[in-house]
Amino acid sequence: MTELPKTRVAVVGAGFSGMSAARKLHQAGIDVRVLEARDRTGGRIWDPLLEDGRTVLLGGQWIAKKQTRMWTLGEEFGLTPFTTVRTGDMLVGTNPGAFRIPQKLPDDIELDMVISELETMAETVPVDAPWNAPNALEWDTQTLHTWIINRGGPELLRKMDNAIMGYMSLPEDVSLLHALFYTRANGGFGSLFSMGDENAHDTHVFAEGAQRITEGIYNELDNRVHLNCPVYAINQNKEGVHIEGGSFSLEAERVIVAMPPALCARLHFKPSLPAARNLLTQRTHMSGRGAKFVLMFTKPFWRENGLCGIYVSETGTVTIAIDATPDHEKWAVLAGFVSDKGSGKDLMDLTQDDRESAIIELLSSAYGEQIREYVSYHEHDWAGDDLSRGCVTVFSTSAWTSYGSALRKPVGRIHWAGTETATEFPGQMEGAVRAGERAAGEVLAKYLG
């Protein structure tokens, strides 16, 4: 059992939120130490460097210029944002096979009306207190699925599923109120789900990988980040906080827990947290739609065939694939996601080699035989990763209205960060940074009086 040097503020989690919190405290001259379960920083952002100089972006990667904190951090750490080419037709998978459609879809009046209706509803949801929306109770007692079915039946559900909400979660997994909160806090449906649109939140990618930012902060923090240190228990009393892992302990004055709510719930707390906090974290869960694969090529061959590289499927093992080729074009990239439902779930039961073969087989029936000329295949099953257990957090029915006020409320010496606690861009890297800086601000206020 190693006793780490006593610190003023401990931060649990070296993802974007925890590292942003630690950086802000460190810059303010407050002694801080970060405890991280993994052997790397970045959390759900993971961009390993290959020996030949290529970078594989295996986790969250998309940002937008309006995400000002991320944009600035990119500049500070010398990263190069690029915009992906989005000209050409899309592929719609028929499993196997696919047909081509223009990327600019013909207007669907019903869909436009429904989205406009949801936008109007979303505008009534206060992002800092969704439970205060005038219709909060009505919307939090039903799933998004129920609302869509009541509004337009299975046909509307089919249209909306992958095209619009699939990005976040499945409509049956999520409270309608949460879907509206998430939409508004991220700048509206147009911003969240219109791939290639200028207003979208996914217009840019850092060519070097966003993880370079948390690695940069790691260096700034000068040996104050402890990797391979999973935290198991947080005990607090009048004097301070005692943090325990399997192989270490750490004394601090305060602690910022920078993990998704569902993972915060893994920790043991003494004294117990208030009931509302315990009940809230159990009513959030992480989307399983995040088994990501990356196929790398020498060139984006699909562009020569008049394709933009986007593949979508409502029924297949691969939900979506997208061109993520950096604009230096030293290599080309198709990034895709495997569904965790139906046939996609079966795919996840295969060995990695068999899964690779099955994905190539499926995509060859859509992109053509050239797909077989890929240089390398990479993947990460975020839901099967014990330290993440999924991708984007969603709130189950009744979580916000019953216990939402416990989300950010400090408990004694414990403060809560994590992208889920953000009121702007929750679920994104941008939200993580803002939430981390907000939590650091809470702690600073205690010291600055």
Added chain:
Amino acid sequence: MTELPKTRVAVVGAGFSGMSAARKLHQAGIDVRVLEARDRTGGRIWDPLLEDGRTVLLGGQWIAKKQTRMWTLGEEFGLTPFTTVRTGDMLVGTNPGAFRIPQKLPDDIELDMVISELETMAETVPVDAPWNAPNALEWDTQTLHTWIINRGGPELLRKMDNAIMGYMSLPEDVSLLHALFYTRANGGFGSLFSMGDENAHDTHVFAEGAQRITEGIYNELDNRVHLNCPVYAINQNKEGVHIEGGSFSLEAERVIVAMPPALCARLHFKPSLPAARNLLTQRTHMSGRGAKFVLMFTKPFWRENGLCGIYVSETGTVTIAIDATPDHEKWAVLAGFVSDKGSGKDLMDLTQDDRESAIIELLSSAYGEQIREYVSYHEHDWAGDDLSRGCVTVFSTSAWTSYGSALRKPVGRIHWAGTETATEFPGQMEGAVRAGERAAGEVLAKYLG
């Protein structure tokens, strides 16, 4: 770090499920060790003995004769089941105040029809595989709340809430499919929710407290139960299982994890569990309607006033109170539950003394001033208890149909017990015992196979 003696089978959790599993293995001559985070056995059953000889039943307490394993265990350990007197009027709280109604409510044709409809639906749900119900997808994508509102609007919801479903959870917290599964697996609505009915599952109580059973098994197991040993991590490989806590480690050949799914999710696993298991446990949560209080008296004064002792309220801080006086009548008991919503939630923010005063104040306006003659007040906030975090487990929408098959499926050397994994009487002590014995049977089959 204490290294405990290597064992064949480790059991995590000394509640009814874990202790039943351990007992079955021990009786079969298999070396077993139980690891328990608390300083006592029993889990969500906790029946402390007072110095003057009284027993306070602070957790689950009700059983029925048809719960054959519990009935037999009671006999084996010399416990005395009693039936509570249920004659007299009920009180319906108006906060403050109350009015009296006959305990045998007049027939409500609408309510009877709805319950009959739900029973018919429930009969189509296979208890061992709810996802195979013909309408599983339709029922698992909506909350019970949605179904009730669609069926009969807010008026029906009001009728059903506390009277029928409140016992399990709030209708907005639970998938309709789960409510149907839970109902069927517990013998139908009549069995679950008809207080005082002969067919109900709550006809009897062990006067000495059911916890005496797990204490009895503790003695049988002869120093093989390790209290104050919270498990943090389970690592497995071809040779066996390595279990880690803060202060101990244990090597075993196999492990039975006997905790609610939401608490299983607290553990660290190496290698990672399959995605489906991680996603399932996050989609279950524990009901917060379990802050229980016990008021003890010298005699059940309410009976003299023509009351059966039952108090129900749809809006108040106290959801329900009930006569739980043992038939030896050496003392009298009112057991009650504090709601975790609305004004009940505020009540939980008070100190214990202030909460006691508030409850007495409220109940005096219902039962009359004699309530102030209570001998002692006891309570336990199960949702605010770090090691339980709630009461009865419910499944959120889409949990069963997306990932239900991961509930009992062993993962390598890890087997799953806990009342939630029972196909008969889940959520009850009886389900816990049956699930524990089923898991022990799985392990035995490996050795005898």
